[in-house]
Structure formats: C-alpha cells, structure tokens
Amino acid sequence: MQILQEISANLQKGSAKAVKELVQKALDEGISAKTILEEGLLAGMNVIGEKFKNNEVYVPDVLIAARAMNAGTELLKPHLADSGVKAAGKVVLGTVKGDLHDIGKNLVRMMMEGKGLEVVDLGVDVPTEKFIEKAIEIDADIIACSVLLTTTMTEMKNVVDAVNNSELKGKVKIMVGGAPITDAFCKSIGADYYAPDAASAADVAINICMNKQ
Numbered sequence: 001m002q003i004l005q006e007i008s009a010n011l012q013k014g015s016a017k018a019v020k021e022l023v024q025k026a027l028d029e030g031i032s033a034k035t036i037l038e039e040g041l042l043a044g045m046n047v048i049g050e051k052f053k054n055n056e057v058y059v060p061d062v063l064i065a066a067r068a069m070n071a072g073t074e075l076l077k078p079h080l081a082d083s084g085v086k087a088a089g090k091v092v093l094g095t096v097k098g099d100l101h102d103i104g105k106n107l108v109r110m111m112m113e114g115k116g117l118e119v120v121d122l123g124v125d126v127p128t129e130k131f132i133e134k135a136i137e138i139d140a141d142i143i144a145c146s147v148l149l150t151t152t153m154t155e156m157k158n159v160v161d162a163v164n165n166s167e168l169k170g171k172v173k174i175m176v177g178g179a180p181i182t183d184a185f186c187k188s189i190g191a192d193y194y195a196p197d198a199a200s201a202a203d204v205a206i207n208i209c210m211n212k213q
C-alpha cells in the first residue's frame, strides 16, 4: 500500500510530523494498527538499521528516525492495545544499564498497559538497583528487562542475581527480551521468561499475573 511506503520513507528521513500525519491518515482509512506498525514504521526502521550497519547513515540520522518512530507508535497506542483480556498485575520495566534503546521497550509497555497491567517504566540505562528498589516499593509481580546491545546483555544476569539476593526472591518473576536475546540466553542467566516481541511479552505477563491470583 502506497501510504505504508510513505510512512516508511518519512520515518527514514526522520520527519516526525509527516509520520504522525500519515499514521493518522492510515488509521482513518481503516488500515489496522498492526499493519501500520509492521509494514510502515518497523519496515522503515529496518532499512535505517541496515544502512546504519553499513555506515550509510550515522547516529544522528538514526536518532531522528527513532523520534519519528516513537511519534508514530504513540498514535497507534490506543489501537494496538488488545481490549480483550484485562488482568491486574504490576510490572517494573526498563532498558538495562548502558543501553539507550527504547523503541522496543515502549512497545512492550503499550502492549502490557493495553492488557490492563500497571507498568512502571524506568526508562533507559537503568541500573540493577533501580529495578530492585522499584519492584520492592510497588510490590511488583514482574521485572521486565529490555536490551538491544550484545555488550549490555550481561546486565540482565546482574538483575537476576540481585533479585535472588533480595527479599524479592521467589516473589517476582523476571522477563527478558530484545533483539539479541534468545530463550537459551534467558535460561542460561536464570531469568524466568523470554518473549520475542512486544505482543507476546504482554501475553506472557498476563499469564504470570493470572497464575498468581
């Protein structure tokens, strides 16, 4: 569809205003939020990712594309939310220490909130202690860690160890996800759950909370 290509092209140019307008237009035309996300926004971000890898674009270009991406996903938020299941549960979410990527994490938050979960988003570059402190403070059911860099993946093991050495042991479940994460990695660090994408992260979180009730 032409409009999805335009969303992708404007995201690559970093034109947040145009992306917002086009996303709204696509919604008005009845295109599903999932299609707009996958075939417009994420398609554009994948092109940027490839160009970034090949040194055809640089950090500032990626940064403005990411802003355009976040502007587009904010508009999709109410539409992405699955209005079916509603469950009570509290999640502490963040991108681990040393890692500044937040687009995937933001999608995870949107999907979880859409399912009725209370999500405290600690943002990016979150130190282990912050995950622990906040989880104790709000009596969280889940600590959810996102990561995009292979160099920061090991921070997730620190979160697992800190939980096991705290009063949270046995009370809180640890979920991990992000592009370099696999189920095998999740198991190897002793985390409880892995989810490959934002929608399944929300499903996993719901199941954890429902099983606790």
Ligand code: B1M
Residues within 6 Å of the ligand: 045, 046, 048, 049, 050, 052, 053, 059, 060, 062, 063, 066, 067, 098, 099, 100, 101, 102, 103, 104, 105, 107, 108, 144, 145, 146, 147, 148, 149, 150, 151, 175, 176, 177, 178, 179, 194, 195, 196, 197, 198, 199, 201
């Ligand atoms: Co960065 N970056 N980046 N970057 N960046 C990657 C990740 C990279 C793969 C690019 C590349 O080389 N091809 C590469 C990592 C290589 C590696 O580690 N092996 C890389 C690099 C190297 C870097 C810098 C080191 C570059 C530099 O400075 N020289 C630097 C590091 C900064 C830091 O974090 N300390 C850097 C910086 C940046 C920007 C700031 C410019 C920007 C981030 C802006 C922002 O997030 N606000 C940026 C971006 C945008 C990217 C790419 C292009 C896109 C990432 C993205 O948002 N994807 C990325 C290349 C790529 O991925 N193709 C790249 C879309 C997003 C929806 O996907 O986050 O994977 P993702 O989320 C998915 C799933 O993974 C899952 O759900 C989402 C889908 O539904 N998911 C979870 C995510 N979290 C989850 C948690 C869960 C469950 C599922 O449970 C808790």
